[in-house]
Every structure is written in structure tokens, then in C-alpha cells.
Amino acid sequence: xxxxxxxxxxTRYEADEHYKLALDxxxxxxxxxxxxxxxxxxILLPTKAEYYATRGFFYLEDDVKHKALADFEKALKIxxxxxxxxxxxxxxxxxxxxxxxxxxHFTDAYKAAPNRPETLYYLALVYHxxxxxAVAKQWMEQALAVFEASDDRRKGDxxxxxxxxxxxxxxxALPGPGKAL
Numbered sequence: 001x002x003x004x005x006x007x008x009x010x011t012r013y014e015a016d017e018h019y020k021l022a023l024d025x026x027x028x029x030x031x032x033x034x035x036x037x038x039x040x041x042x043i044l045l046p047t048k049a050e051y052y053a054t055r056g057f058f059y060l061e062d063d064v065k066h067k068a069l070a071d072f073e074k075a076l077k078i079x080x081x082x083x084x085x086x087x088x089x090x091x092x093x094x095x096x097x098x099x100x101x102x103x104x105h106f107t108d109a110y111k112a113a114p115n116r117p118e119t120l121y122y123l124a125l126v127y128h129x130x131x132x133x134a135v136a137k138q139w140m141e142q143a144l145a146v147f148e149a150s151d152d153r154r155k156g157d158x159x160x161x162x163x164x165x166x167x168x169x170x171x172x173a174l175p176g177p178g179k180a181l
Contacts, residue, residue, distance in 0.1 A: 015045035022054065031062040049079035056088050065092055083112035087119055094122060094129075102126050117146035121158055124165065133169045140165055 022037035038055035045051065056071030068088060075085035090105035103126045109119045124139035140162045147155035 011044050015041040015048070015051070018044065019051065019054070022058070026058055026061075031058055034058045035062075047078060049075040049082040049085065051075075052078065053082050053084035053088065057084055060088050060091060065095075068092065081108070081112050083109050083116070083119075086112065087116070087122075090119075090122055090126075094126060099126050099129050103130075115146060117143045117150075117152065117154070117158075120146065121154070121161075124161065128161070128165050128168065131168075131172075133165050133172060136165045137162065137169060 018037045018041035022034045022041065025031075025034035025037060035055060035058050038051060038058065041048075042051050042055065052071045052075035056068040056075065059065070059068035059071060069092060072085040072088045072092075075082045076089075079085075086105045086109035090102045090109060093099075093102035093105060102122070106119055106123045106126060109116070110123060113119065120139050120143035124136045124143060127133070127136035127139060140158060144155060144158040144162055146152075147158050
């Protein structure tokens with residue numbers, strides 16, 4: 001009977017309903033409820049990478065990194081191009097100070113969804129941390145443009161970081177001691 005309902009689409013419909021409820025709970029900062037709905041969606045449709053990546057993101061937002069990481073890994077086993085899983089892995093690596101790993105995951109997230117401003121923003125931050133401020137500036141300018149186009153509240157953070165990156169570029173361009181002006 002489970003195969004018939006899955007074939008007809010009832011299971012997929014129910015899973016998507018739990019997914020929508022999870023997103024609604026997340027918007028209301030009710031992480032436990034959001035995660036519970038994602039658990040239900042995953043039980044109903046355990047082969048959908050997006051569900052694991054979304055639950056992982058909720059765990060990450062709730063600062064439960066080990067569970068977030070496990071869900072991101074599961075999502076990437078199902079779909080190695082799952083954007084949100086790469087983004088989440090990138091955030092964790094960035095927070096842990098592993099810029100090479102962060103760069104790899106944010107680059108993969110960018111390849112999967114090139115216009116996501118969060119990814120552009122973090123790519124800029126990674127390059128800034130690596131002192132490659134010319135590249136960081138390009139990424140942050142792109143992020144800021146997307147944030148501004150959608151009137152996203154994060155545009156202020158992007159603008160502040162862009163100024164910081166520009167100051168770093170100016171500092172890098174100044175001659176050091178003993179060098180001619």
C-alpha cells in the first residue's frame with residue numbers, strides 16, 4: 001500500500017506540506033517545531049536532499065552544529081550539488097576558521113545557484129580573511145547589488161563590509177616603511 005500512495009503522490013504531498021509548515025515555523029523562530037516538521041517530511045520522503053539540507057540549516061541557525069553537519073553530509077550524499085548543503089558546510093567551515101574548506105563549499109554553492117546573495121557575501125568574507133581584498137571587493141559588490149535589488153535588510157551589513165574591504169585595499173596599496181611615496 002505504501003508504494004501505491006507514493007506512486008499516486010500522497011506521500012510527496014504530505015512531505016511537502018510538512019516542509020511548508022517547517023518554513024513557516026522557522027520564520028517565526030520556532031526552531032523545534034520547524035525541525036519536527038522536517039523530521040516528518042524526511043520520514044515520508046527520505047530521498048529528497050533538500051529536506052536534509054533544510055533541516056541542517058535549521059540546526060545551524062539553532063547552533064546545533066554537529067546535527068547540522070550530519071544533515072548537510074546526508075544531503076550531499078543524495079545530491080552532491082545541493083546548494084543549501086554546500087552553503088551550510090561553508091558557514092560551519094568559516095566559523096571554524098577553515099577558509100580553504102569554506103571557499104570550496106561556497107564555490108560549489110555558487111555554481112549551484114549563482115545569484116544567491118548569501119553565497120556571494122560569504123565568498124567575499126572568505127577572500128577578505130585570506131587578504132585577497134581585490135577579489136573580496138568584487139564578490140561583496142555583487143552581493144550588495146542583489147541585496148539592494150530585493151531591498152533585503154542585509155544590504156546594510158554588505159555595505160559596511162564593502163567599506164571595510166575597500167579600507168583594507170587602500171592599506172595594502174600604501175608603501176611600507178623605507179619605500180618611496
